[in-house]
Amino acid sequence: MNWLSTPLILILVMGCNNPKPKQHHPTIGSIERLDPALDAIVDTNAKAEIIAEGFEWSEGPLWVEDEQMLLFSDVPANTIYKWTEEDGAEVYLQPSGYTGTEPTKSKEPGSNGLLLDPEGNLVLCQHGNRQLAKMDAPLHQPKATFVTLAERYDGKRFNSPNDAIYSRTGELFFTDPPYGLPAQNDSDPAKEIPFNGVYKVTPTGEVVLLTDSISRPNGIAFFPGEKKILVANSDPAAADWYILDVSGSPSTPTLFYSATHEREGLKGLPDGLKIDTKGNVFASGPGGIWIFNDTGKVLGKIRLDEAASNVALSADERTIYITNDRYVLRVKLR
16 A cells, blocks of 8 residues: 555545534524523523424424434325434325325314333324324334324214324323314314313223313423312413313313413414423413423413513433424523
């Protein structure tokens, strides 16, 4: 070997082993600090980074730790996307929420909320199919084949399951507003259940009504201990968050916080939410993401111009992902 070629070979080998340069993401919005306690949750230098864009209405973000990927729904497009740090956003599953052969009249036919069941399978709130379903394929080989988990209450079809959570005991809790129906309201002729309920599905498949008294139940999450859940109400006339005691059923909602009179000039309503292991609440609401402690005190907000629909937490709770209309955002936490 010519000794002159050795440095060149070393340079080429070292170049091949170098990691990709860190991608720069533009930022959006601002952090509003309303209580000193926020400093222990959100980094003082945090910014909302745009990590993906160009969607019709992004929803249902889910961080999958084992795959190091973020899944999220584009509800009008009937598509689930996958985002990774290395490859950005790409189509993961299509169709995601409506699998019928006839054209649908729904404006939002796709999947909405996404979650993993206790065995690690992908579970979808399917607007178009009006059911909760499990993807019948492994996460790393997605396929648009589904197993129905629940589709009716008292013999009547659900409206359009929106968001859901699993308990440690394997019970599936979910909300059922009318947004996947063609008219997206209670007067839609396709609506079979006269209310918009919050339900649970037992491990044996029984569907139990928890409450029918929240007008537009939407986001749902457990407080630590899993004795209480927080439910968002995406009703402009009652833009509230409610607590439900799930130790029995039915359950009477109690008010956690009302933003009804704090909406003026702001886009968005109480929608998707997550609660961390300390009981801090990250909830989409008027003007962005509201951050509460477990008593309902507002600690701060991630201010956004466009409506935010939902959030996801990374496994270590050091990153929050936000679906924000046509954008998907990332904010670093403490």
